[in-house]
Amino acid sequence: MLQTIYEWFWWDRLWLPYNLTWADLQDRDGRVYAKASDLYVTIPCAFALMFVRYVFERTVATYFAHLLGIKEKVRLKVKPNPILEKSFTFSSKHPKQSEIESLAKKSHLTPRQVERWFRRRRNQARPSVLKKFREACWRFTFYLIAFVAGMAVIVDKPWFYDLRETWKGFPIQTMLPSQYWYYMIELGFYWSLLFTVASDVKRKDFKEQIIHHVATIILISFSWCTNYIRAGTLVMAVHDASDYFLESAKMFNYAGWKATCNCLFILFAVAFFITRLVIFPFWIIHCTVIYPLELYPAFFGYYFFNGILVILQLLHIFWAALILRMALKFITGNIVEDERSDREETDNSEDEESVKNGPVSNGHAALNNNRRKTD
Incomplete structure (x- = not known):
């Protein structure tokens, strides 16, 4: 049964244009093609990146946090209360208020004490x-390096300037070593984001982020297996161009550098x-939807690949709408905040104005005025 499922999943007619089979993508005559087995490398790569991130956040990122x-x-801290x-x-x-009153009776506290707790x-x-700064510093470093490396991989290729070259000879297109490591x-990296999602900073668009990561992993994996590598490198470079x-804006926001952040x-x-x-919809998606049909009739892999691009x-x-809201706040003179984040609540009771080690403060007025971010 498993063999049957395997054969159906890798059926040539699903993933390749007509008159082509997986045998056409076997290494020969000095030409090397992408293989599904190559993707096993990405799992140890993810754990290696997680280790690098751990060391980076506690050394380099912490050092820059102290500089800023x-x-x-x-x-x-709250007093332990099991109820x-x-x-x-x-x-x-x-x-809700009714729940607060019920909890107050069960725990023998006043409703105000329950609210405070x-x-x-x-x-x-x-x-x-500090945790948020470290995370932003790591992602800034990776995205910047990935964008520079991605441009180095594709800037000298003919399909970077003429998108029709993306499909020239498809799918019989040899793989380059630079493309292998880029992929x-x-x-x-995206596997590492999924592996650390439980410990990373949670945001209001958490579900959308998960969908994005999963869609990206599927897209990259699929484009690799079916030799959509040229189009895949263009998609990855576009996504790394702004992140x-x-x-970096988050980093300076956490440091209280409002002008630089804005x-x-x-x-x-x-x-x-x-x-x-x-660029993504009118160049990249146009390239993946229109130009392949000039060479081959549409097939399942064609629809699948473009369906994932549409999801992205x-x-x-969705994110552009959030960015636009923040941009309008900036234009109207308000402090730019991340619409995806929630805000830390102030506690105004007289017995909470100070603690043993001094005032509740992180050292920057810009981050202590109830305009904090969690991303």
Whole structure:
């Protein structure tokens, strides 16, 4: 049964144009082609990147955080309370008034004390500014290196200037060593994001991020197996072109450098709109939808590949709406915030204005005015 499923899954008619088989993509005459077995390399690559990230965040990222004056914030910790903790974990982090009154009776506290406990517990569960800075610093570094490396891989290729060259001879197109490493490292990075999703900073678009990562992994893996490598390198380069601007803006936001953060955010917004809403749909998707039909009739792999690209484009539109909202705030003179993040709650009770080690502060007024980000 498994053999039958395997044979159906790898049926030539599904993934390759007519009159072509997998035998046509076997290495011969000095020509090397991508193989599905190559993708096994991406898993150890993901773990290697996770190790590099761990070391990077605790050395390089921490060093830059200290240079920018970012410190761990002293947070008030809640007193252990099994009843409230159970409700917080399994019921709701934001209980309604009726639930607060019920919990107050069960725990022998006043409703105000219950509200304060939940407020402190929510703040305690939020990631620290230092953690968010480290994560942004790592992603900034990877995206910048990936974009530079990606451009080095494709800038001297004819299909970078003439998109019809992307399909010349498809799928009988030999693989280059630079393309191999570009694919393996990029795919390994997205695997590492999935492996660390439980410990990374949570954002309001968490589900959209998961969909994006899964769609990207499927797209990269599929394009590799079916030799859509030329188109795949173009897609990856377009996606890496703007992300490092966003991550650098986050870094300076956490440091309280509002002017620098806003300037970088504007650069990110411009790069995002040009690459994701202009180049990607009107150049890349146009290239993958129109030009292949000049060579072959449409087949399942053609529809599958373009279907994944459309899913990514829908996510681009979703994020573009959030970016536009932030850009409007910037134009109207408000502080630019990440619409995907939630904000840390202040605790104004008189007994909470200070703690043993001093005022509750992270050292920067710009990040202490209830305008904090979790991304």
